[in-house]
Amino acid sequence: MSASVIDFVATEARFGAHNYEPIGVVLSRGEGVWVWDTDGNRYLDCLSAYSAVSQGHCHPKILAAMVEQAHRLTLTSRAFHNDQLAPFYEEIAALTGSHKVLPMNSGAEAVESAIKSVRKWGYEVKGVPDGQAEIIVCANNFHGRTLGIVGFSTDPETRAHFGPFAPGFKLIPFGDAAALKAAITPNTVAFLVEPIQGEAGVVIPPAGYFTEVRQLCTANNVMLVLDEIQTGLGRTGKLLAEQHEGIEADVTLLGKALSGGFYPVSAVLSNNAVLGTLRPGQHGSTFGGNPLACAVARAAMRVLVEEGMIENAATQGARFLEGLKDIRANTIREVRGRGLMLAVELHPEAGRARRYCEALQGKGILAKDTHEHSIRIAPPLVITSDQVDWALERFAAILTQDFS
Numbered sequence: 001m002s003a004s005v006i007d008f009v010a011t012e013a014r015f016g017a018h019n020y021e022p023i024g025v026v027l028s029r030g031e032g033v034w035v036w037d038t039d040g041n042r043y044l045d046c047l048s049a050y051s052a053v054s055q056g057h058c059h060p061k062i063l064a065a066m067v068e069q070a071h072r073l074t075l076t077s078r079a080f081h082n083d084q085l086a087p088f089y090e091e092i093a094a095l096t097g098s099h100k101v102l103p104m105n106s107g108a109e110a111v112e113s114a115i116k117s118v119r120k121w122g123y124e125v126k127g128v129p130d131g132q133a134e135i136i137v138c139a140n141n142f143h144g145r146t147l148g149i150v151g152f153s154t155d156p157e158t159r160a161h162f163g164p165f166a167p168g169f170k171l172i173p174f175g176d177a178a179a180l181k182a183a184i185t186p187n188t189v190a191f192l193v194e195p196i197q198g199e200a201g202v203v204i205p206p207a208g209y210f211t212e213v214r215q216l217c218t219a220n221n222v223m224l225v226l227d228e229i230q231t232g233l234g235r236t237g238k239l240l241a242e243q244h245e246g247i248e249a250d251v252t253l254l255g256k257a258l259s260g261g262f263y264p265v266s267a268v269l270s271n272n273a274v275l276g277t278l279r280p281g282q283h284g285s286t287f288g289g290n291p292l293a294c295a296v297a298r299a300a301m302r303v304l305v306e307e308g309m310i311e312n313a314a315t316q317g318a319r320f321l322e323g324l325k326d327i328r329a330n331t332i333r334e335v336r337g338r339g340l341m342l343a344v345e346l347h348p349e350a351g352r353a354r355r356y357c358e359a360l361q362g363k364g365i366l367a368k369d370t371h372e373h374s375i376r377i378a379p380p381l382v383i384t385s386d387q388v389d390w391a392l393e394r395f396a397a398i399l400t401q402d403f404s
């Protein structure tokens, strides 16, 4: 690390809450799949800010929309209408085939908003006795960091010493439809689940799981809430990951790439019944649905489609996955992924994934370890074949080393 990097890192450590443990690189510029550090070194970004920068860093069209809107009007609050919200609603509804939209900011807020909405739906439409609504969630879930959400996490680090937590959540294993069937009661209002568990290390459920889940939810009048904050908007090679399963959720949560990394924008998408229960004054957000957010999100959705990023994610994701599978290294336990949401799971004896990520940094690749033994790979969806091959050469070089 150069002197300037050490300075930035030390200052962060002195003043900042230590709730992250970043890799020792200080970034100052980005363009497409590339980012540069303060010393001018270039890296291929294989994290994309946890899939928020799917459209590539500083996409010129999203940037232009943001700057243009920032000159005109940024925030009105929802006390007044603004001329960006209606077109945002129309465009996101048309893109995703949803009927109602609730704009929020962070992903966790979208999840919280969905929890509130499905509970309200449960009491007012399904007829669940007040205060009795149950929501089923999966072990190893990741839905964000707010108090309501961490209360039903199964990760001890996420939960420890943050309680007491809210009741009303029931945990079942992920990928187990029989467990869902057994957990549903007359008071169950929703099943909240990720199509692919991202933070858990890119865990893909067994084929047919979501078909059964959809049937069980429909048969029992339970709202299927898919958290597509990470999997959505092209990441897995389809607009929504639910399309791989041939199903439709009742409630879909989007965030992250909804703004292409420019601004926190999230949304709850639903059929008429669920969001239809919210009346004036019952839910809100000062920044939710603001004109700057809407203008940015409109541009972010537009370039995703117009520039073929979803198809590119499917093509390059397949190439990346095959390439990783071709690497003969006894450090690798498993390679998995869908589209450009990929992970390499290392053998426990191979040492911590963190060491491999630090070594990759030395070769010009930024990737992030997850859960000790997995390296997550999620480059921007604009990556080219040449760039995939360039990355694969470097992954091969590092994964054939032994850092145990």
Ligand SMILES: *Cc1c(COP(=O)(O)O)cnc(C)c1O
Binding pocket: 050, 105, 106, 107, 108, 109, 111, 142, 143, 144, 145, 194, 198, 199, 227, 228, 229, 230, 231, 255, 256
């Ligand atoms: C990132 C993420 C969230 C939380 O989003 P924030 O914007 O960090 O609050 C929720 N669910 C999933 C699946 C995510 O990947």
